[in-house]
Structures are given as C-alpha cells and as structure tokens.
Amino acid sequence: MHIHPVILCGGSGTRLWPVSRKAKPKPFLPLVSDETLFEQAVRRVAGDDRFAPPMVVAGKAHADLIMAQLGDTPGARLVIEPAAKNTAPAIALAAALLPEDAVMLVCPSDHHIADSAAFRAAALAAAALAREDYLVSFGIAADRPETGYGYLQRGEPLAGGFAIRRFVEKPDLARAQDYLASGDYSWNGGIFAFRAGHLLAELAAYRPDMARLVAEAVAGGSAEGARFHPAAEPFAAIDGDSIDYAVMENTARAAMVPAHMGWSDIGNWAALADALAHDADASGNVARGGPVDFAQCSGVFAMSDGPRISAVGLNDVCIIVSGGEVLVTTRDGAQIVGKLPGAVNQ
Amino acid sequence: MHIHPVILCGGSGTRLWPVSRKAKPKPFLPLVSDETLFEQAVRRVAGDDRFAPPMVVAGKAHADLIMAQLGDTPGARLVIEPAAKNTAPAIALAAALLPEDAVMLVCPSDHHIADSAAFRAAALAAAALAREDYLVSFGIAADRPETGYGYLQRGEPLAGGFAIRRFVEKPDLARAQDYLASGDYSWNGGIFAFRAGHLLAELAAYRPDMARLVAEAVAGGSAEGARFHPAAEPFAAIDGDSIDYAVMENTARAAMVPAHMGWSDIGNWAALADALAHDADASGNVARGGPVDFAQCSGVFAMSDGPRISAVGLNDVCIIVSGGEVLVTTRDGAQIVGKLPGAVNQ
Numbered sequence: 035m036h037i038h039p040v041i042l043c044g045g046s047g048t049r050l051w052p053v054s055r056k057a058k059p060k061p062f063l064p065l066v067s068d069e070t071l072f073e074q075a076v077r078r079v080a081g082d083d084r085f086a087p088p089m090v091v092a093g094k095a096h097a098d099l100i101m102a103q104l105g106d107t108p109g110a111r112l113v114i115e116p117a118a119k120n121t122a123p124a125i126a127l128a129a130a131l132l133p134e135d136a137v138m139l140v141c142p143s144d145h146h147i148a149d150s151a152a153f154r155a156a157a158l159a160a161a162a163l164a165r166e167d168y169l170v171s172f173g174i175a176a177d178r179p180e181t182g183y184g185y186l187q188r189g190e191p192l193a194g195g196f197a198i199r200r201f202v203e204k205p206d207l208a209r210a211q212d213y214l215a216s217g218d219y220s221w222n223g224g225i226f227a228f229r230a231g232h233l234l235a236e237l238a239a240y241r242p243d244m245a246r247l248v249a250e251a252v253a254g255g256s257a258e259g260a261r262f263h264p265a266a267e268p269f270a271a272i273d274g275d276s277i278d279y280a281v282m283e284n285t286a287r288a289a290m291v292p293a294h295m296g297w298s299d300i301g302n303w304a305a306l307a308d309a310l311a312h313d314a315d316a317s318g319n320v321a322r323g324g325p326v327d328f329a330q331c332s333g334v335f336a337m338s339d340g341p342r343i344s345a346v347g348l349n350d351v352c353i354i355v356s357g358g359e360v361l362v363t364t365r366d367g368a369q370i371v372g373k374l375p376g377a378v379n380q
Numbered sequence: 381m382h383i384h385p386v387i388l389c390g391g392s393g394t395r396l397w398p399v400s401r402k403a404k405p406k407p408f409l410p411l412v413s414d415e416t417l418f419e420q421a422v423r424r425v426a427g428d429d430r431f432a433p434p435m436v437v438a439g440k441a442h443a444d445l446i447m448a449q450l451g452d453t454p455g456a457r458l459v460i461e462p463a464a465k466n467t468a469p470a471i472a473l474a475a476a477l478l479p480e481d482a483v484m485l486v487c488p489s490d491h492h493i494a495d496s497a498a499f500r501a502a503a504l505a506a507a508a509l510a511r512e513d514y515l516v517s518f519g520i521a522a523d524r525p526e527t528g529y530g531y532l533q534r535g536e537p538l539a540g541g542f543a544i545r546r547f548v549e550k551p552d553l554a555r556a557q558d559y560l561a562s563g564d565y566s567w568n569g570g571i572f573a574f575r576a577g578h579l580l581a582e583l584a585a586y587r588p589d590m591a592r593l594v595a596e597a598v599a600g601g602s603a604e605g606a607r608f609h610p611a612a613e614p615f616a617a618i619d620g621d622s623i624d625y626a627v628m629e630n631t632a633r634a635a636m637v638p639a640h641m642g643w644s645d646i647g648n649w650a651a652l653a654d655a656l657a658h659d660a661d662a663s664g665n666v667a668r669g670g671p672v673d674f675a676q677c678s679g680v681f682a683m684s685d686g687p688r689i690s691a692v693g694l695n696d697v698c699i700i701v702s703g704g705e706v707l708v709t710t711r712d713g714a715q716i717v718g719k720l721p722g723a724v725n726q
Contacts, residue, residue, distance in 0.1 A: 052690075327721050330713060343706045344398075344720045347713025348697070353706070358687045360701050362708050367676060367693025374690045375673050 036086035037161045037227070038138045039079045040128040043072065043092035043100065044118060045144045048372030049302040052359035053337070055380055061143040062099050065300055066309050072143045073103050078150045079139070080107065084158065089131065090143075091115060091124045097261065116251070116266035119274030122281065125226070126237055126248040127264055134231025137161045140277075142224050146309050148296025156293040159194035160227035168289035169236060169282060170227040171198065173220030174297045179210035182301060182369070184222035184278065186290050187213075195291035201283045220290060223297055226277065233281070240284040247272045302368035303352035303361075307335035319345075333365075382432035383507045383573070384484045385425045386474040389418065389438035389446065390464060391490045394718030395648040398705035399683070401726055407489035408445050411646055412655050418489045419449050424496045425485070426453060430504065435477065436489075437461060437470045443607065462597070462612035465620030468627065471572070472583055472594040473610055480577025483507045486623075488570050492655050494642025502639040505540035506573035514635035515582060515628060516541065516573040519566030520643045525556035528647060528715070530568035530624065532636050533559075541637035547629045566636060569643055572623065579627070586630040593618045648714035649698035649707075653681035665691075679711075 047060025054060040061072040069077065079085040087109030092100055094114050104110045113127050125140055132138055139157050147153045160170040173186050173196075181204055189199035201222070205213065213219035238245040247268040254265030282288055298309045307320055314320045319328045322337040329346045336343045338355040345353060352368055354361040359376055371377060393406025400406040407418040415423065425431040433455030438446055440460050450456045459473050471486055478484055485503050493499045506516040519532050519542075527550055535545035547568070551559065559565035584591040593614040600611030628634055644655045656666045665674045668683040675692045682689045684701040691699060698714055700707040705722055717723060 329716060329720060338706070341701075341704045341706050342722055343708070344717075344722050345708050346716060346720070347710035348708060351694070351697075351708070353708050355687075355706050359690065360684070360687050360699070360706055361690045362692070362694060362697070362699050363690075364693035370675060370692060371690075374675060374692070376688055376690050 036136075037079075037084060037157060038086045038132055038136050038230075039088040040125065040138045040140045041072070041075050041088050041090045041143045042121060042124055042140065043090060043096060043143045044115075044121065044124060045142065047144060048377045049368065050300070050306070051371055051374065051377035051380065052361055053339075053354060053356045055357070057095070058099065059096070059144075060300070062096065062103060065306055066146045070103060071146060071300065072100070074146065075141055075143045076104060076107055076110075078141075078147060078153055079157075082154060084154075085139075086136075087111070089113060089128050089138075091128055093118060101260075110260060112261045114261060114263050116264055116269040117272075119269065119272045121224075121277045122237065122241065122275045122279075123244060123248055123269065123272050125228075125277050126234060126245065127252065129228065129230040129233045130248055130252040131262060132230040134229070134234070136230045137164045138228050138230050138233070140226040140228070142299070144300065145224070146296075146298045146300050148309075149294075152293065152295035156291050156295065157227065159291045163192060163195055163289050163291065164227040164229050164232075167229060167232045168192070168195075168287050169233065169285050170195065170289045170291060171282060172223040172225035172293045173290035174223040175292065175294050176214050176219060176221050179207060179214045180221065181205060181207055181210050183299075185210075185213050185219045186222050188218050188220065188290065192289055195289050198282075198288040198290050201278060201288075220292060222278065223293065224299070225293070226282075227291075236281050236285050236287075241275065241280045244272050244275070244280065302371060303335060303354060303363060304365035304368040307333075307352060307365070310335070382482075383425075383430060383503060384432045384478055384482050384576075385434040386471065386484045386486045387418070387421050387434050387436045387489050388467060388470055388486065389436060389442060389489045390461075390467065390470060391488065393490060394723045395714065396646070396652070397717055397720065397723035397726065398700060398707055399685075399702045401703070403441075404445065405442070405490075406646070408442065408449060411652055412492045416449060417492060417646065418446070420492065421487055421489045422450060422453055422456075424487075424493060424499055425503075428500060430500075431485075432482075433457070435459060435474050435484075437474055438489075439464060447606075456606060458607045460607060460609050462610055462615040463618075465615065465618045467570075467623045468583065468587065468621045468625075469590060469594055469615065469618050471574075471623050472580060472591065473598060475574065475576040475579045476594055476598040477608060478576040480575070480580075482576045483510045484574050484576050484579070486572040486574070488645070490646065491570070492642075492644045492646050494655075495640075498639065498641035502637050502641065503573065505637045509538060509541055509635050509637065510573040510575050510578075513575060513578045514538070514541075514633050515579065515631050516635045516637060517544065517628060518569040518571035518639040519636040520569040521638065521640050522560050522565060522567050525553060525560045526567065527551060527553055527556050529645075531556075531559050531565045532568050534564050534566065534636065538635055541635050544628075544634040544636050547624060547634075566638060568624065569639065570645070571639075572628075573637075582627050582631050582633075587621065587626045590618055590621070590626065648717060649681060649700060649709060650711035650714040653679075653698060653711070656681070
C-alpha cells in the first residue's frame with residue numbers, strides 16, 4: 035500500500051532574506067546543494083515504489099515555479115490554495131482529495147534532510163502507525179536547547195514509535211535545557227503521517243467549521259490537468275490554523291516516530307551555515323557562491339551572487355549579498371532578519 | 381612673509397579599499413565631508429593672505445584629478461613626480477622650486493583636520509621657528525596608545541614649541557602606553573615647516589646623492605603652465621626615503637609645535653568611523669551613503685555607494701560596499717585591509 039507524499043509550500047522564508055524573496059521564496063532556492071529544497075523534498079520519495087507520486091499544496095503565486103521544478107515527476111499533482119490559511123486547511127485539502135484509506139506523509143518543502151534513507155525508514159514506521167489511526171509526528175532528536183521549535187514529550191511505547199504525552203510550544207531557554215537533559219523530548223519537525231479519512235474525522239471533531247469549509251472547497255473545485263483549484267469562497271471563509279493547534283494537540287491518538295536523519299529547517303542563515311558545515315575551512319568558515327576572501331575569521335558564513343566579499347577578523351557572522359542587498363548579521367541576530375525593513379518592505 | 385603650503389599626494393590609501401582605488405585614491409575622495417581630503421587640504425590655507433598659493437606634488441596618474449579638484453585656486457602649482465620616491469625627494473623638489481628664504485609648510489593631502497583655525501595657528505608658530513632654521517614637525521596630542529604612528533619626545537622649550545629630543549618609530553603597545561602616560565610624547569603628524577634653503581642644505585649634509593639628483597631633476601625640468609615636470613632620469617636614480625629618516629632623525633635642529641586640531645590620518649576604516657563620530661546614532665553607529673538599516677548594533681560603521689546594507693547584532697564592525705566589492709571587517713582588522721587580495725590585485 036503506497037504512502038502518499040503531500041508537500042506543503044506555504045513557507046515564506048523571510049528570515050532567509052535577501053536571497054529568499056516573495057517572488058521566489060526559500061523552498062525554490064538551491065540553498066544546501068545544487069537542488070532547491072523543494073526539489074530535494076520531491077526527490078526524497080521519488081523512484082521508490084513504496085511511495086505514490088507527490089501531491090503539492092501551494093499558493094497560486096508559485097504554481098509555475100512548482101511545475102517547472104517538478105519537471106517530469108510522473109503523476110505529480112498540484113493543489114492551489116485560494117488563500118494562505120496555515121497548515122491545517124492545506125493538509126485537509128490534500129486529505130479530501132485522496133482515498134480515505136490512503137496514508138498521507140505530510141512534508142514541508144523547505145527543510146533539509148541529509149539522510150534520505152533514514153527519512154524513508156521513519157516514514158514507513160509512521161505509515162504503519164497511521165494505518166492504525168494514530169496521528170503521527172516525526173520527532174527529531176534534539177541536540178541543543180533550541181527555543182525556536184515545538185517539542186514533543188514521549189509517552190508509552192508503540193510499535194515503531196511512542197505515544198505523545200505532551201506538546202510544548204517554543205519553550206524558554208531554561209525549559210529547553212531541561213528537555214534536552216531529560217532525554218524525553220524531541221523536536222516537532224512538522225512532518226506527519228495520517229490516514230486521510232481519519233485526519234478528516236479528527237478535524238471534524240475539533241474544527242467542524244474548518245472541516246466543512248474544506249469539504250465545500252473541494253466539492254466546488256475544479257481540476258485542470260495536474261492542477262486542482264479548490265473553490266475560493268468557502269476556503270476564504272476558513273479561520274486558518276496550524277495542524278498542531280487544530281488537531282495534534284487535541285487528539286487522543288497522537289504518536290511520534292523518532293527520526294535521526296540530519297534534519298534542519300534551515301530556519302535562518304545560521305542554520306544554513308550549520309547545514310553546510312561539511313564545506314567549512316579549517317577555521318569553520320563557509321563560502322557559497324562568491325568570490326569570498328576570509329582573513330583572520332572563524333565561523334563566518336559568506337554567500338554572494340556576484341560581488342566579492344572580503345571578511346576580516348570576524349567570528350560567527352553571516353554575510354549575504356544578493357540582488358543588490360547586503361546583509362551582515364551575527365548568528366544570534368539571524369533570528370530577526372525577517373523583521374528588517376528590507377525583508378518587510380520587499 | 382608668506383607661508384608656502386606644499387601638499388603631498390603620494391599616499392595610496394590601500395587600507396581604505398574598496399573605496400580608495402589606484403585610479404582614484406584616498407586624497408581625492410569625499411570621505412569625511414562633501415569635500416575630498418585633498419580639497420580640504422587646499423581649502424585649509426585658502427583665502428588667508430598669510431599663506432601663498434599651494435604647490436602640489438603628485439604622480440602623473442593623478443595630475444588631471446588634481447587640476448580638476450584645485451578648481452580655480454589662483455596661483456596653484458603642480459609638480460609632477462616622475463616616480464614615487466617617498467617624501468624626502470618630493471619635499472626637496474618643492475624646496476628647490478621655491479625661493480631659498482621661503483618658509484614651506486608641508487602637508488599630506490590625505491589627513492583630516494577638524495579645526496582649521498588651530499591648524500593655521502600651529503602653522504604660524506612652526507613658520508616662526510622655521511625662519512630660525514629649525515626643522516619643525518607638528519606634534520599631535522596623543523589620546524590613545526596608538527602603535528601605528530611615529531612619536532616625538534619633547535625636549536627643551538623654544539618660542540612657540542619645543543626641541544625634539546627623540547624620534548620613535550611605531551612602538552609596541554607597552555611602550556606606546558608608557559609614552560601616553562608620560563605626557564612627554566606627541567604623534568608625528570607628518571606635517572612640517574622648513575625654510576626651503578635650509579631644508580636643502582640639511583638634505584645635502586645627510587643625503588648628498590639625493591640632494592644632487594633632485595637639483596639635477598629640477599635644473600633639467602620643464603614648466604608647462606601651472607605644471608612642472610622634473611627631469612625623469614636623475615629623479616629615477618634617487619634612492620627614495622622618508623623625510624623623517626633622511627633628515628629629521630639626523631638634524632640637530634629638529635623642533636616641534638604642539639597641535640590640538642582634531643587631527644586624523646584617516647588611516648583605515650575604523651579611523652574614518654571615529655572622524656565621523658559626530659554623526660553617530662545613540663548606539664554609536666555611523667552610516668555614510670546608504671541606505672543603511674541597523675538592528676541591535678553598536679559601534680558599526682556602514683558605507684555604501686548604492687546597495688542597501690542591513691546590519692544585525694554587530695559590535696565594532698565596519699561594512700563597506702563600493703564598486704561591486706563588499707568588505708566587512710572588525711575595527712582591529714581594518715589595519716590589514718590593504719593586504720587583502722581585493723586590495724592587492726585591483
């Protein structure tokens with residue numbers, strides 16, 4: 035029985051400004067390799083007959099980019115969200131378009147996963163639990179007290195995973211350190227496996243209006259080749275929410291599978307620098323694009339689309355030159371890049 | 381009796397790369413104000429009838445720039461060095477072209493002096509000593525243990541100044557700290573007053589070959605309007621040296637006048653940032669050109685010829701964007717900018 039990859043393309047990636055821009059945001063950029071993050075997400079489940087062709091959910095603005103980057107992926111489908119309503123409606127759209135017994139594997143399009151084989155193994159474990167009507171989240175092994183992520187607390191063991199005892203949204207540093215020390219917590223990676231019909235039933239229980247409006251949008255929608263256009267009016271009426279808030283934190287059937295797969299959400303420039311650490315020089319400096327000259331630097335990440343970057347005496351700084359914008363930020367400062375005037379007013 | 385300003389344009393300003401370039405180096409750039417440093421040097425002694433028109437000494441590559449920036453300065457002359465031979469031959473060329481009793485005021489073209497009135501007052505004091513055949517250096521009040529400058533130790537008091545007991549080239553930090561604490565030392569600002577004939581006589585005593593070759597270059601030279609071209613062959617044969625090594629450190633008649641005039645050699649990007657400190661925001665950040673956005677920064681200097689600079693979380697860093705080059709350096713690193721590949725291979 036196939037696993038149906040559902041690839042979500044809703045992220046704006048403003049913290050990766052000035053490379054990530056509204057017209058061509060983070061998923062569609064070759065950040066970690068020569069492939070874009072979206073292409074990597076597609077490739078990760080391609081050519082493996084345990085996985086069905088992908089269903090992509092995205093906004094209209096990026097439909098042509100997606101079709102181009104899908105290339106000749108056979109059987110791929112594109113669901114075009116009439117409005118951005120967060121992850122729960124996007125996932126529900128896909129669920130409503132799949133057979134109710136289909137197991138869907140929901141994947142963000144803008145994460146990096148170094149070990150595809152480990153990803154697929156975790157997907158198989160998650161799918162097995164999903165077939166037993168668990169709502170399954172991938173639990174990423176935490177390796178630092180990150181305050182920017184949600185955490186999952188492991189409960190009773192299940193076959194290939196664990197029940198989830200508790201969801202914790204972005205904790206403060208002290209709590210994050212406790213979680214890391216306890217060994218009981220994983221990061222919520224935003225990757226899920228559900229049986230489509232079960233996901234819709236749970237959504238109907240906790241968000242009946244959302245479930246009804248999604249059903250109406252699908253019933254009133256129209257197919258156009260590989261593209262599906264849900265009806266705009268009911269979809270626009272949805273009160274958007276994340277799948278975590280709408281379903282995962284409410285259900286009695288939440289489960290997680292541990293995933294050790296070199297995961298990064300490439301959430302900001304420091305995270306990208308870490309994902310590229312294998313390319314670092316002896317002082318921990320990483321250059322992308324270029325040209326780049328480092329002098330007396332350590333832990334510097336420099337990326338240019340043409341102009342030379344010369345960096346002197348810096349530690350733990352990211353320098354990004356792209357499209358006529360120059361960003362220089364500390365690793366800590368990288369969190370607020372999306373709030374800079376340049377990123378906000380693009 | 382007039383004081384004859386002699387403005388030297390020999391500096392390359394490579395530590396101010398990428399703004400300062402071979403074709404248009406530091407003196408000819410509007411670094412501190414809307415005027416270039418050279419224009420400021422000319423303006424500093426203009427419109428004051430105690431000063432004669434300036435004589436500029438420069439290489440051929442910058443002759444047209446100089447004539448353009450001199451504008452309508454009446455009576456200005458330009459001496460074109462056939463080769464770069466450091467300051468002693470350049471100053472001797474000017475001395476040989478002036479009446480032997482003329483008092484010459486030798487000024488670098490690439491320094492900043494905030495208080496022109498204080499400069500002129502020091503020049504008058506220096507000129508008075510020069511007329512008594514002292515070789516006079518401006519002593520800049522040291523306000524930090526700078527290791528990049530030469531120091532002058534004050535000796536016996538003279539009218540309006542002091543004899544110089546000792547010259548010290550760039551000291552190490554411990555000695556620089558001692559000098560600063562003692563109160564006996566000033567920085568050697570590279571500004572001098574000499575009686576022309578006396579300077580040539582002293583040069584003949586300590587560097588007879590240089591003095592002879594300069595005399596030959598002047599005797600065999602040719603005037604072309606306001607320009608004077610010394611003969612190339614004898615000038616090329618000179619073993620170049622600084623006026624400090626060739627004369628000042630040898631003479632028994634070295635004197636200094638204290639000068640408190642807001643002096644800076646704008647020796648690197650950190651020095652320019654300091655010279656522009658009056659424009660700093662509440663966190664000590666300075667922007668030139670732009671646009672520039674600072675977030676959670678302090679002591680950052682950012683200068684752009686067009687592309688926006690966005691700086692986040694940085695302390696004491698200089699960011700320079702100019703002519704398709706992006707330089708990011710700590711204040712300490714600014715000293716080695718001239719040795720970067722971009723600066724060396726321009």
